[in-house]
Amino acid sequence: MSEFRVRTMADMMAAGEQADILFWVGCAGSFDERAQKITKAVAKILHAANLKFAILGSEEACTGDPAKRAGNEFLFQMLAMQNIATLQAYEVKKIVTACPHCFNTLKNEYPELGGNFEVLHHTTLINQLLQSGKISIEGGAFKGQRITYHDSCYLGRANDIYEAPREIIEKLDAALVEMKRSKANGLCCGAGGAQMFKEAENGKKEVNIERADDMLEANPAVVAAACPFCMTMLRDGVKHHNQEQAIEVKDIAELVASAMEL
Amino acid sequence: MIAQILFIALSTVAGYFFIKNLGKIRRNILLGRDIDLSDNKALRWKTMLKVAFGQTKMAARPIPFILHFIVYAGFILINIEVLEILIDGIFGTHRALSFLGGIYDAAIGFFEILAFGVLVACIFFLSRRYILKLARFQSPELKGFANQDAATILFVEIILMAALLKMNAADQILQSRGADHYHLAGSFPISSWLVVPIFEGLNLSDSMLILIEKAAWWFHIIGIFLFMNYLPFSKHFHVILAFPNTYYSNLKAKGELNNMASVTQEVKLMLDPSATAPEGYQAPTSFGVKDVTDLTWKNLMDAYSCTECGRCTSSCPQNQTGKLLSPRKIMMDTRDRLEEVGKNIDANSGTFVADNKTLHSYISEEELWACNTCNACVEACPININPMEIIVEMRRYKVMEESAAPASINSMFSNMENNQAPWQFSPMDRANWTQELNS
Ligand code: SF4
Ligand code: SF4
Numbered sequence: 001m002s003e004f005r006v007r008t009m010a011d012m013m014a015a016g017e018q019a020d021i022l023f024w025v026g027c028a029g030s031f032d033e034r035a036q037k038i039t040k041a042v043a044k045i046l047h048a049a050n051l052k053f054a055i056l057g058s059e060e061a062c063t064g065d066p067a068k069r070a071g072n073e074f075l076f077q078m079l080a081m082q083n084i085a086t087l088q089a090y091e092v093k094k095i096v097t098a099c100p101h102c103f104n105t106l107k108n109e110y111p112e113l114g115g116n117f118e119v120l121h122h123t124t125l126i127n128q129l130l131q132s133g134k135i136s137i138e139g140g141a142f143k144g145q146r147i148t149y150h151d152s153c154y155l156g157r158a159n160d161i162y163e164a165p166r167e168i169i170e171k172l173d174a175a176l177v178e179m180k181r182s183k184a185n186g187l188c189c190g191a192g193g194a195q196m197f198k199e200a201e202n203g204k205k206e207v208n209i210e211r212a213d214d215m216l217e218a219n220p221a222v223v224a225a226a227c228p229f230c231m232t233m234l235r236d237g238v239k240h241h242n243q244e245q246a247i248e249v250k251d252i253a254e255l256v257a258s259a260m261e262l
Numbered sequence: 263m264i265a266q267i268l269f270i271a272l273s274t275v276a277g278y279f280f281i282k283n284l285g286k287i288r289r290n291i292l293l294g295r296d297i298d299l300s301d302n303k304a305l306r307w308k309t310m311l312k313v314a315f316g317q318t319k320m321a322a323r324p325i326p327f328i329l330h331f332i333v334y335a336g337f338i339l340i341n342i343e344v345l346e347i348l349i350d351g352i353f354g355t356h357r358a359l360s361f362l363g364g365i366y367d368a369a370i371g372f373f374e375i376l377a378f379g380v381l382v383a384c385i386f387f388l389s390r391r392y393i394l395k396l397a398r399f400q401s402p403e404l405k406g407f408a409n410q411d412a413a414t415i416l417f418v419e420i421i422l423m424a425a426l427l428k429m430n431a432a433d434q435i436l437q438s439r440g441a442d443h444y445h446l447a448g449s450f451p452i453s454s455w456l457v458v459p460i461f462e463g464l465n466l467s468d469s470m471l472i473l474i475e476k477a478a479w480w481f482h483i484i485g486i487f488l489f490m491n492y493l494p495f496s497k498h499f500h501v502i503l504a505f506p507n508t509y510y511s512n513l514k515a516k517g518e519l520n521n522m523a524s525v526t527q528e529v530k531l532m533l534d535p536s537a538t539a540p541e542g543y544q545a546p547t548s549f550g551v552k553d554v555t556d557l558t559w560k561n562l563m564d565a566y567s568c569t570e571c572g573r574c575t576s577s578c579p580q581n582q583t584g585k586l587l588s589p590r591k592i593m594m595d596t597r598d599r600l601e602e603v604g605k606n607i608d609a610n611s612g613t614f615v616a617d618n619k620t621l622h623s624y625i626s627e628e629e630l631w632a633c634n635t636c637n638a639c640v641e642a643c644p645i646n647i648n649p650m651e652i653i654v655e656m657r658r659y660k661v662m663e664e665s666a667a668p669a670s671i672n673s674m675f676s677n678m679e680n681n682q683a684p685w686q687f688s689p690m691d692r693a694n695w696t697q698e699l700n701s
Contacts (some may be wrong), residue, residue: 006696027683036695043699057693061682069635070671071550071657073522075678077529082682101586108518113526157637158517184641185322188579193635197684198670201632204584211579 004047019054020084021046022092023091024106026099027062028228029133034235035228041257042098042122048226048262049134051067053096063105070194071261077113080105098122098253100154101192107159121155123226123252126163130171130256137259142172147255148179148220150234152227160182165226165252172259174222179214187211189233196229209217212237223249269351269483276487290604294559296495297322306509309646314508319644323573326390329383333419337501340373340426347483358395360447370448374430378452381423384416391416398572402541403591408570409498415498422485429478431457432471441468503567504645509559511646516637519654524549554600557652564647571601572648576641580632587632588612589639589649595624596652622656630656631668639699 029039064076107119190207322328349358431453436444524546574589
């Protein structure tokens with residue numbers, strides 16, 4: 001693959017260019033070491049598809065999702081308005097993000113504050129790119145492998161996106177196996193609603209351990225995720241059961257990038 | 263004649279109290295904040311027909327779906343027979359609608375089958391609750407009235423259906439004996455083998471049978487009147503409210519939390535010092551939900567519609583892992599508090615007198631902060647109730663009015679304020695991940 005540089009909107013504007021699509025990286029995708037790998041995979045796929053994309057870099061701020069869910073509407077709206085102003089300054093029309101929480105907030109909660117953009121989750125975009133032949137998956141790195149997909153609450157129930165990630169897995173020639181709780185019945189990983197940032201309340205178990213039980217039962221080689229927060233929770237769950245040798249947790253974008261040998 | 267007068271008096275009293283209590287519930291629901299749900303009527307009707315009438319969301323659990331469907335169909339269809347009972351009661355006729363002939367016979371036969379189905383279903387329901395002790399019926403919030411309520415409803419239904427079958431059995435023996443007043447009408451596919459042999463075995467006289475028939479008839483209708491007046495105090499009120507409640511379903515993406523317009527104005531003024539507030543603008547006095555009257559009327563209608571079935575709680579990730587949070591309890595608490603506020607208003611000639619309690623006296627911080635906002639409860643509810651919204655609104659009050667968030671949440675807030683990320687990283691490092699690709 002040809003070398004490429006990930007450019008910022010500011011760079012492009014200075015060069016008098018306009019990006020086709022903004023890649024919204026999100027806080028986890030920017031700072032979390034594991035999630036950075038997902039971010040890179042997405043960037044490589046966008047590049048391979050010949051899309052002219054850019055990021056906001058240091059001008060991106062948290063969408064405000066965890067503040068809103070935790071009840072701090074002031075903080076949420078301040079961040080949202082700041083972001084909307086930035087996005088409008090760059091005349092952004094289309095956004096792709098690898099984080100379902102950013103996706104949900106940008107898509108559903110920004111319009112009422114004046115931010116109207118076409119927002120796609122990376123699984124939807126990748127699926128479109130595969131369908132239109134802009135990218136294709138060669139070889140059979142995952143042929144016949146048991147892959148189970150963990151539905152992120154903010155893609156699935158929140159936005160009714162169940163099929164795009166599954167269609168991608170099928171295109172990998174993998175054997176898609178479902179956990180006992182999936183799609184609309186999928187069990188949360190335990191991170192949403194700002195739980196990621198606090199200790200759990202007293203109880204019998206952590207939610208991610210309960211979810212790890214479901215994963216083990218499905219007996220997959222790979223658990224596919226589509227959210228950087230699910231990624232953290234699921235990996236911890238797998239580790240809790242000492243199964244990290246047997247079960248890999250990978251983002252859909254990583255699976256596609258590795259099948260494309262990017 | 264006396265019977266007719268008594269019947270008319272009884273139905274008037276029953277109707278009066280029923281309507282009076284409906285009015286009270288309506289008043290209580292309208293104590294909520296206004297929210298405009300008058301859009302998209304076509305889709306709303308469709309949703310109601312599908313979810314309430316067609317019970318599509320019940321199908322996720324097949325056994326209770328089938329059992330409940332029988333009781334539901336019985337409830338709606340057997341009530342057609344109540345129409346005849348009303349006519350007979352007022353005019354002293356016997357089976358006034360039997361002039362319909364074949365259709366009538368078929369209908370009565372069908373109602374008998376349904377009645378028997380309801381009876382059997384209720385026995386199944388009772389055993390699921392009290393013998394098999396299904397997990398979702400053992401939660402702490404069901405202790406006391408809620409459990410008793412469930413048992414009462416099921417017993418009453420069984421008794422009512424039994425009365426109907428007894429009445430029909432006595433009736434058909436009288437018909438076959440050609441007793442006065444009892445002309446041939448109806449068909450009785452169930453009572454003819456279930457009850458008739460017993461009566462015949464007892465060798466009952468005509469007058470005895472007439473007594474049984476009349477007694478069962480009165481028992482049935484009085485039972486229905488009592489049941490009707492019990493509804494407004496019971497989870498069984500869902501038989502009525504499920505319809506409007508699904509009509510007013512949320513039609514937006516489930517992930518979207520409502521925008522607080524009151525905050526938008528404040529934030530705009532804060533971000534732009536040169537901006538001026540619109541003419542007549544008044545800064546909001548409080549944010550979030552402190553008491554039930556701060557919820558929307560839809561939240562309050564949700565609370566009165568809740569069937570306490572526990573599907574929400576049994577799909578809640580936090581409840582399944584042993585935490586205190588139970589979305590069903592959120593709905594029950596909301597209803598209990600609203601009833602309390604309503605009674606307070608009644609007792610104080612129309613105005614609420616502060617009682618040192620709020621919705622937060624019922625729902626603890628431990629419950630509120632456990633929620634994942636995962637929408638599993640919303641998805642699971644067979645009548646589109648949204649417990650999650652109440653939780654988030656109460657968090658808003660905790661955070662914006664009392665600054666009472668857990669310490670780790672507060673430090674997340676300050677990170678977001680200072681670094682535009684929930685963690686303590688510098689915004690300047692946001693694009694560091696590109697270094698490897700760009701080198
Ligand atoms: S949204 Fe909250 S209350 Fe509802 S199921 Fe999820 S964690 Fe439980
Ligand atoms: S909120 Fe819905 S799912 Fe939960 S108990 Fe009430 S009716 Fe059942």
